Amino acid sequence: MKRQDVKGQVAIVTGASSGVGWQSAVRLAEAGVRLCVTARTAQALERLRDEVLQRGGECLVVPGDVTVQEDVERVVRECLAHYGRVDVLVNNAGVQSYGLFDALPWEHITRVLDVNCLGFMRFARGVLPHFRRQGRGHVLNVQSMLSRGGAPLLSAYTASKHATLGWAKALRLELEGTGIEVSNILVPSVDTNMFAHAPTLLSRAPAPVPPTYDVDVVARSVVAAVRRPGRTRVPVFLQGRLILALDAVAPWVGQFLLGHFGARMQQRDEPVERREGNLFQPMTRSYGPHGPVPPTPRWKRYSATAGLAALAGGVVLGVAGLARAAR
Template sequence: MARHEDLRGQVAIVTGASSGVGWQSAVRLAEAGVRLCVTARRQFALEQLRAEVLQRGGECLVCEGDVTVPGDVERVVRECVAHYGGVDLLVNAAAVQSYGYFDRLPWEHITRVFDVSCFGYFRFARAVLPHFRQQGHGHLLNIQSMLASGAAPLLSAYSAAKHATLGWAKSLELELAGTGIHVSNVLVPSVSTPMFDHAPTMLRRRPVPVPPTYDVDLVARAVVRLAKRPGRTSVPAFLQGRLMLALDAVAPWVGKAVLGRLGARMQTTRTPLERPDGNLFSPVAQGVGPRGSVPPTPAWVRFTATLGLAALAGGVLGGAALGARSVARAAR
């Protein structure tokens, strides 16, 4: 695993930087001394981000573009390299999602989710890899999701896209072994981004993230840590992260039972909302900045839930161990 403890002077392209994880990751990287090239569809939002970065003493180049348009992707990389003389880090953060039952989602929503949240990563990776190979080093850092290793109702297209993207990243890591080019991933839990404020929904009710919700800065700090020590997959949350992965490994029926019975209800409110397209095909004015309207879950609530899940996991593990001992005794 490579180490780059000092990020000062490195150049990073951050996609999806007009809001959420992309925005906050750009801010945190700038604080660490990284020179930024930020891109998204909303020029006015990127200019606001640039102003914040400059206030913090950083450098920031704004390049408006759409990750689904190959010409835009190539232009962003070209302008970044021309401006800074190279690029060291790509943070793939652009993503969209659409809420609805799979058989009721418009087909164009499904393909668009893949085009942005999966193929957008591929396009930018293909655009920067020649530069990485030429200079003998580089870092692809992908903002993934806990849904890349799990699932949730109403988000089948997004979950599938994230599974595909994580599988691609793991394969790419093997292909790039020994080249000096590293691949990292962050498995993101539900975070307080504006994604839920501009995502389309077929349900006619306001969507919300699966609780608990973490502050978006949790992910941004993980991005900086991975930028310093690349080549890993980070799971920055405990309750809706490492604990859930461990519980799913020993008792997958728990998650299936909870999400199967309550998952749809957990992701919708009673607030009526007509938003059939949201920001899926065209950018919208709302939802600029790192945080959206859904606040992070209070720490004491997460702590209480953690104790409950830990007790459940302990009971499951204890039951499994007892069963194994009984089988061993019976076999004697």
């Protein structure tokens, strides 16, 4: 795909009140993209607009909930009225709920699926008629490494991400030849406020599966995807391309590690009582790109990379040796 000039394009960014959405909006504005940002928390969006304006960008704020069809239609309508066009949809809004599957309240499960999966679909249906009339457009889905894997305590979130990636693949096939592109970004654990917002049935605060990356890694990948659409991007190596490769040759490694230690990995030594979190009402006390768990130091990531790479190499050599012995 030829590199596109993104300056002057118009992008709707959902879930822009914190984390990946916030930082992606900032990076897109720096690249010259005109923004329409949406989330449930108007105050946070106003602060984001202030930052974008300080950096010389353009930003329209339209609060809304991705689970409410009228809100979705209003965001698209106001963006078109303000800018006269939409070029990119950055589907990013997402929620989690921590707990064992059979202990999660059913309304938590359905809400996670509604936000993470149906929310993406609602916004895509909202912009696709305009994209078709325009003869071009781009649906960019901020996915997760859990779109291809799994983690304990996050069954509903994992299900929503698998479903959304499958939908995106089918949508891309349907749009072949129309000039409308579909891209996906498989996001690793990043330092967002999701871990300060997510409800949990446990007694300790949620934490990302280590290692944790700076949210700007994903934001830069979003900009790269807007410039070169139509791909599924994996922006990091250790908790990205290496994990996918290792899972292909030795899936038992991830099964063992997450099966035995995954639940403990996802809890901080900090007591918490947060059974509802931001599932049904936004939490306004925290906003911005970064969250309560800082990025893992590089030396730790490099050490883990070397260890996993050695393990993967040993597995490949072992499989090759068995194949030779069988001949």
